[in-house]
Amino acid sequence: MRVVVAEDLFLLRDGLTRLLAAHQFEIAAAVDSAPGLLCALLEHRPDVAVVDVRLPPAFADDGLQAALAARREVPGLPVLLLSQYVEQLYARELLADQAGAVGYLLKDRVFSDEAFVDAIKTVAGGGTVMDPEVVTKLLGRRSRDEPINRLSGREREVLELMAEGRSNTAIAQRLYITEKAVSKHTTSIFTKLGLAADQDDNRRVLAVLAYLNS
Amino acid sequence: MNLRAVERVLPGSPNAALALVAEARETSVRALNELRDLIRGICPPVLADRGLGHAVQALVLDTPMPTTLDIDLPGRLSAPVESACYFAVAEALANAVKHSGARHAAIRIHHKAGVLRIQVADDGAGGADPAQGTGLLGVERRLGTFDGILAVSSPPGGPTIIAMEVPCELLSPKTSSY
Secondary structure, three states: OEEEEEOOOOHHHHHHHHHHHHHOOEEEEEEHHHHHHHHHHHOOOOOOEEOOOOOOOOOOHHHHHHHHHHHHOOOOOOOOEEEOOOHHHHHHHHOOOOOOOOEEEEEEHHOOHHHHHHHHHHHOOEEEEEOOOHHHHHHHHHOOOOOOHHOOHHHHHHHHHOOOOHHHHHHHHOOOOHHHHHHHHHHHHHHHHHOOOOHHHHHHHHHHHHHHHH | OHHHHHHHHHHHHHHHHHHHHHHHHHHHHHHHHHHHHHHHOOOHHHHHHHHHHHHHHHHHOOOOOOOOEEEEEEEEEHHHHHHHHHHHHHHHHHHHHHHOOOOOEEEEEEEEEEEEEEEEEOOOOOOHHHHHHOOOHHHHHHHHHHOOOEEEOOOOOOEEEEEEEEEEOOOEEEOOOO
């Protein structure tokens, strides 16, 4: 799997490329600025890009802007963004084109390498991975009289894990319940929220996130 | 503290050291989260990245009340003005959420002819009084340092409208390199 890495700090960039190489990723390019990232993405068309939000030249959200620009040229180009903080506004912009293949994680998560590598693979496969912080915030802003408050405690847990981009199998493992129980919960969630049920994991995540984002 | 304890117990009892390391890791995760919240309270990342308009948009996304936005701000303002205005809007919106019983709020931010005009309105119960320690006095003082003013209209029964005006120039037209 070919990957482009964008991170301005040398040590972190080096650490990321080593980690990815150790997991059999092929590093197509490792860049240290937003313009460099845009060029690398358009030139190499990687299977996935791992991008720091904060990059030169402005050290603001340049990484996000470059990734969004690349996705306008190459729709659905898989991008996993890393940041020191998560912003709903940025999550929303990533999700806006409904194409999926996006991820948005706190940098802290990089240090749990299995989960991080899984996240990269999910995004490369067209899936969507949102940081638990994003999901908590999306859920936190719902007002009291909305359908989402008709969910049971367990259904809410399942919904949170779904919104993070986890498959039924992963949700079952996490909650120590059977996959059959998970699909029962998801069916119930979709009914209560008035969403069309979808067996496809990727489309399902997008439906849930679109609902939470609305 | 934990890590110093690890140094002490590591040679003798590695298992105890492991537990201490796990605890130290949890503590550092918690510290990082607190630091993030603190930074958001002092200088929200979106404000620094993109300026007042987007920061208010992000604020509204984090607010559990339906809020309409009308923003016409074709450039950045100086950092102190952006910060003062951001926290002014945040305070007014928080009051609407906490005290007014409103169902809906509206924020309007326009810059024209060297004046930034901000309005935060809600359809709540009204009766907001800056003298009653709602934090609006602090906002007024802070805006005052830029020759800005704040006016509150909040008759009993509502609606509440908080209007602010700050004379200031745009630093640069909104540009995007992409």
